[in-house]
Amino acid sequence: MISFFSNLLSANAELAITIVKIGLLLFIVLTVNAYLTWFERKVVAHMQSRWGPHRTGPHGLLQPLADGVKFLFKEDPTPAGVDKFVYYLAPLMALALALTAIALIPFGPDPIRLFGHDIYLGIAPPDVNIGILALFAITAMSVYGVALAGWSSNSKYPLLGGLRSSAQMISYELAMTMSVVGVLLMAGSFNLKKIIEAQAHHPEWGIAGWNIWPQLLGFFCFFVSAVAETNRVPFDLPEAESELVAGFHTEYASFKFAMFFIAEYTSMITVSCLCTIMFFGGWLSPFPASWTFAHYLPSAILIPFGLWVIWDGLRYETIFGRIILPGIGTAIAGLGAILVFLPGVNLFIQGPFWLLSKILVFLFIYVWMRGTLPRFRYDQLMAFGWKLLLPLSIVNVIATSFIILAKMTWWAK
Amino acid sequence: MTAPLIVFFVLAALAVIGAVSLIFQKHPIHSALSLIVVMIALAGLYLLLGAEFVAAVQIIVYGGAIMVLFVFVIMLLNAGVEEHTSISKMAGPAGLLLVIALAGLVAATIVRSTDSILGTMQTGEMSSPSGVSKTLGISNMIFKDFVYPFELTSFLILVAVLGATVLAQREKS
Numbered sequence: 261m262i263s264f265f266s267n268l269l270s271a272n273a274e275l276a277i278t279i280v281k282i283g284l285l286l287f288i289v290l291t292v293n294a295y296l297t298w299f300e301r302k303v304v305a306h307m308q309s310r311w312g313p314h315r316t317g318p319h320g321l322l323q324p325l326a327d328g329v330k331f332l333f334k335e336d337p338t339p340a341g342v343d344k345f346v347y348y349l350a351p352l353m354a355l356a357l358a359l360t361a362i363a364l365i366p367f368g369p370d371p372i373r374l375f376g377h378d379i380y381l382g383i384a385p386p387d388v389n390i391g392i393l394a395l396f397a398i399t400a401m402s403v404y405g406v407a408l409a410g411w412s413s414n415s416k417y418p419l420l421g422g423l424r425s426s427a428q429m430i431s432y433e434l435a436m437t438m439s440v441v442g443v444l445l446m447a448g449s450f451n452l453k454k455i456i457e458a459q460a461h462h463p464e465w466g467i468a469g470w471n472i473w474p475q476l477l478g479f480f481c482f483f484v485s486a487v488a489e490t491n492r493v494p495f496d497l498p499e500a501e502s503e504l505v506a507g508f509h510t511e512y513a514s515f516k517f518a519m520f521f522i523a524e525y526t527s528m529i530t531v532s533c534l535c536t537i538m539f540f541g542g543w544l545s546p547f548p549a550s551w552t553f554a555h556y557l558p559s560a561i562l563i564p565f566g567l568w569v570i571w572d573g574l575r576y577e578t579i580f581g582r583i584i585l586p587g588i589g590t591a592i593a594g595l596g597a598i599l600v601f602l603p604g605v606n607l608f609i610q611g612p613f614w615l616l617s618k619i620l621v622f623l624f625i626y627v628w629m630r631g632t633l634p635r636f637r638y639d640q641l642m643a644f645g646w647k648l649l650l651p652l653s654i655v656n657v658i659a660t661s662f663i664i665l666a667k668m669t670w671w672a673k
Numbered sequence: 674m675t676a677p678l679i680v681f682f683v684l685a686a687l688a689v690i691g692a693v694s695l696i697f698q699k700h701p702i703h704s705a706l707s708l709i710v711v712m713i714a715l716a717g718l719y720l721l722l723g724a725e726f727v728a729a730v731q732i733i734v735y736g737g738a739i740m741v742l743f744v745f746v747i748m749l750l751n752a753g754v755e756e757h758t759s760i761s762k763m764a765g766p767a768g769l770l771l772v773i774a775l776a777g778l779v780a781a782t783i784v785r786s787t788d789s790i791l792g793t794m795q796t797g798e799m800s801s802p803s804g805v806s807k808t809l810g811i812s813n814m815i816f817k818d819f820v821y822p823f824e825l826t827s828f829l830i831l832v833a834v835l836g837a838t839v840l841a842q843r844e845k846s
Contacts, residue, residue: 403741408744
């Protein structure tokens with residue numbers, strides 16, 4: 261029996277590795293999602309001079325756990341007169357598509373060599389020829405989750421929310437797709453890895469070599485339309501609670517509502533990944549390649565942070581504060597210490613470290629916008645998308661093409 | 674049975690089931706959803722043939738843009754369950770003839786190109802000309818070899834868009 265399984269494993273090692281990776285990434289993404297809600301509530305609260313969640317565990321750190329349990333145990337009524345099949349399909353579709361998009365993101369440049377197999381960080385192999393196109397394909401499909409939820413609920417507010425959402429996503433998808441053409445022209449590929457490598461063309465330039473400088477206009481168009489695509493503030497008209505109760509998910513309760521919620525936060529992560537990869541150099545360090553002392557930056561951040569977590573945890577007289585938080589702190593500080601003493605591991609961790617830090621910055625910007633900006637009016641939203649973003653992104657495409665053409669004709673010699 | 678062949682049959686079955694369901698569903702939204710299944714299954718088939726660019730475009734344009742518009746319009750008009758009218762008596766025999774003719778045509782095409790289909794199934798992808806990437810090949814075709822027909826088609830679409838805008842415009846009093 262055991263030999264049967266080991267034979268099966270060695271015959272399908274790639275498959276087994278992929279399945280393990282899927283499970284691991286799913287766990288990480290869902291945990292990050294849960295703590296993203298905590299992060300959002302905490303940051304918005306501090307922006308508004310409040311404390312945010314602080315009762316459940318130190319700093320309210322157990323709040324996501326409590327929310328998760330609550331989602332699972334709430335009653336899950338199905339309203340009368342809904343279209344049953346579509347009503348159940350919609351949240352599934354929203355969540356599945358959002359999670360699939362994450363699978364295409366490469367999280368690091370180098371593979372880990374384990375049991376004789378090169379294991380890349382990220383589920384898809386790093387050389388997906390149509391990486392960015394596949395991501396757009398998934399984004400294009402994700403309208404359905406919201407639109408179908410609104411329609412199938414058989415209620416007027418969700419229907420209005422679903423309609424608004426479809427109109428908004430159709431409008432902003434154009435600008436979003438046009439705005440990345442500049443980046444694709446500069447990289448000459450749809451491959452996410454090649455897009456990042458194209459930004460490391462001059463290793464000594466560091467941050468100056470990233471796409472954000474030549475593609476500032478493209479980045480503006482992309483980020484704004486991506487925020488609109490994810491239905492976040494200030495483009496959250498589909499769920500404008502003052503007008504539509506809760507928009508498309510008014511009639512959803514319990515875990516089906518949680519699925520929409522997780523889908524929204526997962527798309528936030530995907531958009532942050534995309535911004536980072538296309539405009540901010542992905543896993544590249546902002547420092548010139550010759551500054552090798554910058555490689556100790558992860559340790560320099562992890563060790564003090566770990567120590568602070570230990571010190572902070574010991575102030576609480578609970579199990580979580582006395583045991584778990586110091587444990588986590590020790591793990592973090594220990595990781596930092598390992599990185600100092602093992603240069604090979606340290607070199608490997610550079611890529612994921614920079615990628616994740618940049619993603620975190622974008623997630624903060626998302627929350628920051630939510631704490632700052634008021635919602636658009638519907639006509640403003642449409643005018644902004646069609647009359648400003650779309651023309652701007654087309655101008656960006658034309659300008660980039662001409663500059664690349666000029667470079668090829670005159671400067672290439 | 675090789676893995677690509679299994680995937681092919683799964684996708685082909687999905688496409689056929691989706692197409693049949695598209696016709697037999699009573700509600701327009703269900704029909705639209707069935708059509709989306711067909712589109713995605715087709716994209717999977719293109720991917721199986723090694724045409725990754727066409728597969729992505731299939732999903733973005735057909736699965737995404739066009740079908741979203743369909744669903745949007747159906748939702749906007751709040752279309753209900755279709756009414757079935759009694760069809761013309763002539764429709765049956767004529768339709769049967771057409772179905773047989775189409776099936777014959779498809780069968781003839783399959784028989785004539787059996788060799789290339791078998792080759793595709795064994796290698797899992799089409800032979801690409803001179804090793805260039807398929808996306809590059811497509812763009813060379815569109816923007817070099819057939820640039821004038823391509824631009825003319827774009828112009829035609831632009832005219833259609835303008836026409837639709839004029840027709841949809843509110844009358845000025």
